[in-house]
Amino acid sequence: MNYHYSTKVPMSDADPVGDLLKAAANPDIISFAGGLPAPELFPVAQVQEAANQVFQEKGMTALQYGSSQGTPELRKVVLERLSTDDIQADLEQVMISTGSQQVIDLTSKIFLNEGDTVIVEKPTYLCALDVFKSYGANLVSVEMDENGMKMDQLEKALQEHPDAKLLYTIPNFQNPTGRTMSLDRRKKLAQLAAEHDLIVLEDNPYGAVRFEGTPLPAIKSFDTTGHVVYTSTFSKILAPGLRLGWVVAPVELIEKYMVMKQSADLHTDALSQYIVAKFFENNDIEAHIANITALYKERKDLMMEAIQKYFPKTVTYSQPEGGMFIWIEVPGITDTQKLSDRCIKNDVAFVPGEPFYCDEIVPGTFRLNYSSMSPEQIDLGMKRLGEAIDETLAQG
Amino acid sequence: MNYHYSTKVPMSDADPVGDLLKAAANPDIISFAGGLPAPELFPVAQVQEAANQVFQEKGMTALQYGSSQGTPELRKVVLERLSTDDIQADLEQVMISTGSQQVIDLTSKIFLNEGDTVIVEKPTYLCALDVFKSYGANLVSVEMDENGMKMDQLEKALQEHPDAKLLYTIPNFQNPTGRTMSLDRRKKLAQLAAEHDLIVLEDNPYGAVRFEGTPLPAIKSFDTTGHVVYTSTFSKILAPGLRLGWVVAPVELIEKYMVMKQSADLHTDALSQYIVAKFFENNDIEAHIANITALYKERKDLMMEAIQKYFPKTVTYSQPEGGMFIWIEVPGITDTQKLSDRCIKNDVAFVPGEPFYCDEIVPGTFRLNYSSMSPEQIDLGMKRLGEAIDETLAQG
Structure with missing residues (x-):
């Protein structure tokens, strides 16, 4: 057919x-x-132990429909993780997602009309490119060096595309290059986002797994205007099979994410959310x-x-x-x-x-x-x- | 801001x-x-037991990234469920989704351009309406009676909207009316879909929970042309918190669902998929x-x-x-x-x-x-x- x-x-x-x-x-x-x-x-045994506690303590709740925003238990865990990136937030500014991939999708749905310009690193995560393309985005890539996206090249791109809607970046150990954006460029990017009314989607799946050098604060930590949306995941520090990620944004935006999330899949797997929160309660994640x-x-x-x-x-x-x-x-x-x-x-x-x-x-x-x-x-x-x-x- | x-x-x-x-x-x-x-x-205790077996038998696999199509184990369970609706399918025609809500979303993304007409029952599931609206659909509702959507009214709607792209129906114990589409109308709908090149999304979350009358074959069972996409869920027969649903469609279409699913959330929670498949292995679902x-x-x-x-x-x-x-x-x-x-x-x-x-x-x-x-x-x-x-x- x-x-x-x-x-x-x-x-x-x-x-x-x-x-x-x-x-x-x-x-x-x-x-x-x-x-x-x-x-x-x-940590299979520890996840199993957490699961058994969840079934015993709140089995019915873990199997019932839940909130689009995610469980408060897991959002509290996220808040603790955020402090390692120098991000200040409260529970209402966090939504749990079906992996951080979903945040890329929902962000696109919330901000992109057909033909809108999205700025990306050159090269970047291929499944993010697939999402942006599916929303009909006009993709513009900006060159990188060992310190991440080049800010002078970004300024040039913003002059050529003053209506650019969204910028997507993986500042830590980028996929595919492994490169990390320098501190100065993070500050500069937050500043440019505010000046050009550009939404920055900061995707940080790998940041916790640092084996050399000094941890750098998130771009989000320099955001004073609400232009930076931050996403991360439990996939690289615990287990990807559970499909648990999160998004941090101003409350007004989180409300839009919740509306779109409800259309997308109602809410994230409640059992897995409770298990991971319990795992964090029981174990030393560091x-x-x-x-x-x-x-x-x-x-x-x-x-x-x-x-x-x-x-x-x-x-x-x-x-x-x-x-x-x-x-x-x-x-x-x-x-x-x-x-x-x-x-x-x-x-x-x-x-x-x-x-x-x-x-x-x-x-x-x-x-x-x-x-x-x-x-x-x-x-x-x-x-x-x-x-x-x-x-x-x-x-x- | x-x-x-x-x-x-x-x-x-x-x-x-x-x-x-x-x-x-x-x-x-x-x-x-x-x-x-x-x-x-x-069945909290039985789900817990299944979970413990999964952790013991394949804990690492259940926590690792998995396939966008879903685990073969759970797709086999789906095939068995399909036989209760008189649907013939094979493993390649099934994809596991993050609840059947996701199938409504992915179906819209696959078929709808802005302004495309979607025909719905009057009234219908409100979160489906939200999805169709989010894709800019032109919504057309068709009246129902106690036997479901009126086929003469549908024919009239199809004459008025010959380019209608998609029809959404909940044939069994519909949300919100509780009404069931009669056998004759199911056959007629499959026929009209083929004649008018209309994709039918048949959403069957409640069909297994029948306390009176005779079970009716799915609209999909009368589909000889590949126009009917069928979706259902484990939410009403097991537990909604796990967010596990499925879609059945011709292989060509399932490939598109997988592409879109990968953009949406890569794949469905693997741990929950393995747990539910194990639950079905251990227990008498009927x-x-x-x-x-x-x-x-x-x-x-x-x-x-x-x-x-x-x-x-x-x-x-x-x-x-x-x-x-x-x-x-x-x-x-x-x-x-x-x-x-x-x-x-x-x-x-x-x-x-x-x-x-x-x-x-x-x-x-x-x-x-x-x-x-x-x-x-x-x-x-x-x-x-x-x-x-x-x-x-x-x-x-």
Whole structure:
């Protein structure tokens, strides 16, 4: 049958990243392609214990319909997390979401009409690009360096697009580059947002997993005008399968998020909300995050060493101080997909740079994830990847 | 601050239903306003047992990212449920959603451009109307009688709106009327959908909770052309707090739902999916549904008796064969909000008819829910409601 889809549905059925991730799910393949937390660190026993307490103490409530805003218990946990980012907020300024992905979607629905301009980092999280495209946004990318989005380039973009509605940024250990926005640029971004009446969506999934350098305050902490919306998630510090994120915004905005959330899915899974709140009551989350951080640092260091050992010297790469990703650029490679195909044949996978760009693509770029593979897999996979790069470069 | 919202955000901040439900949450108020399942029937111990097995058998998998389509385990459970509606499908035609509310949202996103016509029952589920409005739909309502949407009226509507894109129906024990679409009309609707190239979204949250009459096959069971999309939920047969629903559609369409689902929230809570699949493995769901059905029938009968006892004889009301709602019409009442306000003062609540209509409103109509109040509360609440009706009518 010939369905008549809306303009929100992508024209092409092609889903190269989906196909790649399916191929990479083959256990014979060493995959640096996904963005999965290390499952061996999931505190299964402690989550189970929390769940049992929830069933005993408030089983009926946890199984009944709940509030669109989320449980007060979990919103209190969020407030405590916010203090690590220097964000002051109260319970009414927080809404629990079905993962932070939902906050990207709801923010778009609340602010974007077809054709509205959204400014993004170049490159950026591909599923955020998909959301913005689905709302018919005009995407404008701004160049980054090791200190995040370049503010002079942003000012230029704002001059060219004075009606820009929304800016999306991942300031800590960005996906896909692993880069962190400097303190000065955070302050400058908050100032530019106020001056240009621009909504900033600050997405901070990785910030808690920092293994080097000094933690920086959130952009939101410099927001005195209500232009910055902050979102984060329990996915990287606890478990992504529960799909629990949150949004922090002025009360007036939170009310709009609640209206849109009610249309989207009524409310977030109540059982999981109660379990996670109970988990935080019972456990020392900072100790747990320290374990995650230590493991990821070890794996990041190994991957960095392997780059030195197996990659040509012309390769450039980011220096993540936390999070899950390293961004690679191989001068001389014009078709990253060809390199990816060759790697899949050699049982190693990564995500080519292309889907992270919304306009001009930088060839020879790709994203490596180090959080979910063992030390042996990292060494062997990077060796294979280095060989594939050499072969691809040799063939021109 | 003066935010510039998209056209998808409702212009008015007024949320009379939200305010009403908040007022009705006061434990002193007897509330027939909500649509809550009876929490005393939630099988808390059995869900807890299932959860413990999930943590033991696949804790890491349940806490990790999962597939946008949902777990094969839970999709298998869905296939078994579908057979009770005479629907043939396979695993690839099913996607798990964050409640069936999400299916209404994703269906709209997939099919609706601004200004597209959506045909709905008059009256219908108010949160579906909210979704369609948020996508800028042109809403057209078609009259119902005790046998559901009138097919001659639908044909007329299709002549007037030949480009109608989507039709939304709740064929079993409809929200808010409690009415059920007859077998003939189901067949006719499937035929009209094919003839007019109209997508039908068949929403069946209540169908399993039938206490009288003969179960009817789904509209989807008469669909030979791929025009009917079917959605249902675990909310009414197990527990709504877990936010687990599903959609059944041709594979080509399911692929679009997955693309949109990925943008919306990546995937549905994996832990809850595994728990529910395990619950179904361990327990006799038909016996559990029989318990729900018996209790709701008892409460429905009590409410029907109370209508006879306490309401004026001029009142008309629907005859639900299942589900959770009775629809009341009181001739002579022109301002149902005034009646509602009077009731709240007398500690009893219902939902006035207005928000269930998208165009012309039938005055004096309202929805009563009987599933979540005790027999004593039903008798006392209906007595108060009858008195408020008498007083309101007396004042003209």
